[in-house]
Amino acid sequence: MHERTCGCPDETSAAASGDTSAATGRGAAAAAPGDTSAATGGGAAAAAPGGTAVTASPEGTAAAAAPRAHTGRSPRSRAWAELLRLPALFSVPGDALTGTAATGAPANSRTLLAIASSLCLYEAGMALNDWADRHIDAVERPHRPLPSGRIRPAAALTAAGALTGAGLALAARAGRPALAVAAPLAATVWAYxxxxxxxxxxxxxxxxARGLDLLLGAAATTGSTRPALPSAALLGTHTLAVTTVSRQEAQGGSPLPPLAALATTALLTRLVTRHSAGVTRGRRQATVHGPAGPRAIRHPAQDSGALLTTALGAAYAATTARPYVHATLNPSPPLTQRAVGSGIRATIPLQAALTARSRGTATALLIAALAPLGARFAKKVSVT
Structure with missing residues (x-):
């Protein structure tokens, strides 16, 4: 669902797209409604050179953030954009679209309701996350909207409740199967x-949470989640790895979590790009009989789909490999934060690769296009 991180504003925002959800070491932005987080922040105040915590007055923090805060929005709307980590939302639609593609069914109006529900639940997790951590943020991240006084804690908690209610209502409009997935999804977000x-x-x-968000799209579109379970497991495993790394981003720590995340990325890339020969959306390869015996004829769409899946899988691996290696060699807070941001950003190409693997070529390209948009907006408002 939502991946909540504690990264340096300048470094992490440039390295992350969104969650995720999540997305949500403070818990990874994605995914998904929102971790994010794992997937796609603020700990420059908590990550001075040498790892010394630095606290600042709200005025001093605001002044330090002024160059980045010049976005044309009012201070109040800026505060809410930071609280809800709006750029992280770009990692959310891909969950429902990936789940839909896994079923082999075309997206419909219920798919759109699932996406809207996911967005609401993701943002509910973001608001609730800051409300639950407001006392910790007062020490580690005093520039965040709640400890700086720009948003009242009661307002954040109210927003979390309202967004949760809206997400469940939208899922109910998509049908009982969708609500049956959205309810445990919301419960997982609040429990986390x-x-x-x-x-x-x-x-x-x-x-x-991230896996359930993917299943929400499948349940809303077709009423069944079974075909989407493998994709949900892969996306959930990625989010688990990113979240594990994020738990030590504030103080640094062991090289084992980023090393494990690097190995997980390599395994997921292999699993996603492995071509499932013989079936394309339920249609088997054609077989011809010649002098040398029967042989299968691959449809051109199968080849193009496999190439796109491979390319997107490579993009997923490339997004995280280098930062994970750096964090493994030196698990300091800045490098760990950068690794977490890259993990959040990698959620989108992973979603696109899973969709392409299900032969949703056009949808995969649409999901992939969200990555640069998220990165652009993350330069103005941090996803963590």
């Missing part, structure tokens, strides 16, 4: 933010 985030179960909860 209010209790599981700082426990060993936190990364698993975040990965589960």
């Amino acid at each position: 933010d209010l209790g599981l985030k700082h426990t060993p179960a936190g990364p698993l909860a975040m990965g589960t």
Whole structure:
């Protein structure tokens, strides 16, 4: 769902697209409604050279952030954009679209309702995350909207409740199967933010939320989640890895989490790009019989789909490989934060690769196009 990170504003925002959700070491932005986080922040104040925590007055923090805050919005709307991490939303639509593609069915009006529901639940997780961490942020990230006083805690909690209600209502409009997935999704988001985030179960909860978000698209579109379970497992595993790395981004720590995330990325890339020969959206390859015996004829669309899947899988791996290697060699807060931001950003090409693998070529290209848009907006408002 939502991947919540604690990264340096200048470095992480340039390296991340969104969550994710999540997306949501503070818990990874994606995914998904929102971790994000895992997927796609602020800890420059908590990550001075040498790892020394630096606190600042709201006035000093605002002044330091002024060059980045010049976006033409009012201070109040800017504060809400930061609280909700709006650029992270670009990692959310791909969940429902990937789930829909896995079923082999075309997107319809219920798919759009699932996307809207995901967006609401993702943002609910973002607001609730800051409300639950407001006392920690007062020490580690005093520039965030709640500790700086730009948004009242009660307003953030109210927004989280309202957005959760809206997300469930939209899922109900998409049908009972969609609501049956959205309800545990919302429960997972609230459980993560209010209790599981700082426990060993936190990364698993975040990965589960992102996987459920993908299944929401399948349930809304066709009423069945079964065909989308493999894609949900792969996307959830990615989110789990990013969230695990994010848990040590504030103080740095062991090289094992980024190393494990690097290995996970390599495994997921292999699994996603492995071509499933013989079936294209339920249509088997044609077979011809010649002097040498029967042989299968591949449809041109199969070849183009495989090439696109491979290209998107390579983009996914390339997005995270270098930052994970750097964080493994030197698990300092800045490099760990950059690795988390890259993991959040990699959610989008992974979604696109999974969609292309399901022969949703046009949808895969649409999802992939969200990545540069998210990166552009992340330069103005951090996704973490």
